[in-house]
Amino acid sequence: MSRFKRGGKAPDPLSGFRAPKEQESAVPFGLIKAARKSGQLNLSARGLTEVPVSVWRINVDTPPEAHQNVDFGGSDRWWEQTDLTKLILASNKLQALSEDISLLPALVVLDIHDNQIASLPCAIRELTNLQKLNISHNKIKQLPNELQHLQNLKSFLLQHNQLEELPDSIGHLSILEELDVSNNCLRSVSSSVGQLTGLVKFNLSSNKLTALPTEIGKMKNLRQLDCTSNLLENVPASVAGMESLEQLYLRQNKLTYLPELPFLTKLKELHVGNNQIQTLGPEHLQNLSSLSVLELRYNKLKVLPKEISLLKGLERLDLSNNDIGSLPDTLGSLPNLKSLQLDGNPLRGIRRDILNKGTQELLKYLKGRVQTPDMTTQEAANPPDTAMTLPSDSVINAHAIMTLKTLEYCEKQASLIPEAVFNAAASSPITTVNFSKNQLTEVPARIVEMKDSVYDVNLGFNKISSISLNLCMLLKLTHLDMRNNALASLPPEMEALTRLQSIILSFNRFKHFPDVLYTIPNLETILISSNQIGSIDPIQLKKMTKLSTLDLQNNDLLQIPPALGNCESLRALHLEGNPFRNPRATILAKGTVAILEYLRSRIPT
Structure with a gap:
């Protein structure tokens, strides 16, 4: 046994x-x-x-x-x-x-x-x-x-380690296409990286680099270079030799000037925000024919050169928080510009209401300044006899109606718009209506007569308590100003305004964020500050892929949902003056990018 x-x-x-x-x-x-x-x-x-x-x-x-297995069949x-x-x-x-x-x-x-x-x-x-x-x-x-x-x-x-240097041997990885050394402790980069001629993506962000090696310019196939959050004071001229480069990130460094990039004809995105750049000249712009995104926020620019018009492919221009006092008229000639961010600049010479109407309206205004020469002193002193006197003793400028396609009857404290005002515009394709600063209690019914042409309506500073269906029939409407009224809701029929790009609803009586706004696909700007809104739906906001500016200041938001951080299209988010505890004021003061990053960090995983 x-x-x-x-x-x-x-x-x-x-x-x-x-x-x-x-x-x-x-x-x-x-x-x-x-x-x-x-x-x-x-x-x-x-x-x-x-x-x-x-x-x-x-x-x-x-x-x-x-x-154990003696079966030679099966799997x-x-x-x-x-x-x-x-x-x-x-x-x-x-x-x-x-x-x-x-x-x-x-x-x-x-x-x-x-x-x-x-x-x-x-x-x-x-x-x-x-x-x-x-x-x-x-x-x-x-x-x-x-x-x-x-x-x-x-x-x-290799991101998020404790590397202080890259060995020279890294240059022997001859067919390397992607190298990520972000969030380490690198103070320098070996010149051997110049041997990585097949590299397509190189991430050096969040290190302690004070300079880049000259040899980096040998990376002829590099498409994306990210040097965000370092200590760079300049960029080597050899970077201009990266002929395949499409995305260049230099945010949060110590650059005092923009590098000249004469041969980067394929560059599509240039991000140089949060630096100390003071000047932007034609030499920095003249060869960037493919550029679609130029981000210069939080710098010290005082002047935007007229040569900005050379960037014909530009779609997004972020100049937030600089020292720019005026804009060149040539900015209005950029055919593809969809987003222009100017918050935090001491702009003069452009009315605030025009700035608040969104990118397209501002571009049209700038373009109009090019096309319409200023009046001479004599013309200003002796205006042509084109005014029309109405029974209300108010003067309607026929020149504005016929030439500028604008119908104005504002600051009259009137409870009704005289019929003669609409009659004066009957034969002209009006594009802009301004009935602000009156005592209107409803949207004038005859505004529907302009449905085939009007794209800008200003009814701000009245006593309107509801939006009529007549307004919902203005299907070409792109800008709507209803600030300082008595609105508490918006009709669902407004979803028909599919071309609407900006809406101003500040200083009304909203207790809930209007659901219909979530359904308007082209909205870029929503200004709804100084109401009583208690919550927002980040899931619905994320679906609004063109929304770039959202102003929710001075409402009753008790909490900001972390999922709002996933709204990647937002470029300007204003939350000050609400009773929530987080994000704290120190985060809000850092701007939209910091707010969104903070919110994303609080999303449960």
């Missing part, structure tokens, strides 16, 4: 090679078995403090089922196993990787991000087939020179 027959157990001959029991139990046998067939093993978020030996030896040792042919090509060990508690990693030479993808790893093993040099290596969100301070042997590496992610 065997001495193990009665309840005894034979000793395990492989016991000395097995990982601790708790680690093996975290990696079910079924996962290992499936990985031998698929070549992929995902062990993320399993609380691992070390990698079980069975994982490293997955393609070396004979699997246990080989001793359990253990001898037909596949080499492991993808290993994910992310979001565990690993502090190191074993040198046994050399037993997995077929690996193409290795993902160990979000652990506590302080260094990489020298054996990593054996992973010569590796194409993607993600070691981000660890505690790595130094990279081993053995990395230079990874000649097939295309994507190398």
Whole structure:
């Protein structure tokens, strides 16, 4: 009789090679078995403090089922196993990787991000087939020179570590396409990066760089370069040699001037906000023919050159929080400009109501200044006899109606618009109506007569308590000013105003954010401050992909939903004067970008 027959157990001959029991139990046998067939093993978020030996030896040792399975049919042919090509060990508690990693030479993808790893093993040099290596969100301070042997590496992610330098050996990764070293402690970049001529994306943001190597200009295939949040005081002239560059981020540095980029004919986005740039000249603009986004917020610009008109492809121009006092008329000639941000500038010579009407109205105003020469002194002193006297003893300027297509009857304190006013405009295609600063209690019914032409209506500073259906029939309406009235709601029929780009509803009686606004697809600007609004729907706001300005100041918002941070289209968000506790005033003072980042950080994960 065997001495193990009665309840005894034979000793395990492989016991000395097995990982601790708790680690093996975290990696079910079924996962290992499936990985031998698929070549992929995902062990993320399993609380691992070390990698079980069975994982490293997955393609070396004979699997246990080989001793049990005598069936040569079906899908359990253990001898037909596949080499492991993808290993994910992310979001565990690993502090190191074993040198046994050399037993997995077929690996193409290795993902160990979000652990506590302080260094990489020298054996990593054996992973010569590796194409993607993600070691981000660890505690790595130094990279081993053995990395230079990874000649097939295309994507190398190192963000959120403690690196103080990149070794010269990084230049040997000749076919690297993506390199992310953001959020480290880099004070300099090795000149060897100039050898990475195949690099497409290079992220250097959130480090301590004071300069970039001249050799960086050799990256002829680079499309995206991100140097945000560093200490750069200048950019090497060689950057102009990056002929494939499409996106250049230089925000939050110490630049005092904009770099000249004469050969970057493919550049589409240039972000240089939060610097100390004082001048912008034609030499900075003349070769950027493909530029669609120019971001210059939070600088010290005082003048915008008239050569801005050279940027014919420009779609978004952000000049917020500079020292610009006036705008060149040539800005109105940019055919594709959809978003112009000017908050925080001491602009003079342009009425505030025009600035509040949105980008398109401002551009039309600037364009009109080019086309309509100023009156001579004599003409101003002796205006032509084109005025029409109405029974109300008010004068309507026929020149404004016939030439400017504008119908004005404002600041009269009138409770009704005289019929003669509408009659005077009957034969002209009126585009702008201004009936502000009167005592109107309703929208004039005859405004519907202009439905085929009017795109701008100002009924601000009246006593209107509801929007009539007549106004909802102005299907070409792009700008509507209803500030300082008695509105508490908007009719659902307003969803027909699909061309509406800006609406001003400040100083009314809204207790709820008007639901109909969520349904108007082209809205760029919503000014609804100084009401009694208690909540907003961030999910609906996120769907408004063109919304760039939202003013909710001085309402009754008790909380700001974190999901509002996902509204990526917002460029100006104003929340001051509400009773919420977070974000605090210090965050609000930093501006829209900081507010959105703060809100996103509070979204539960």
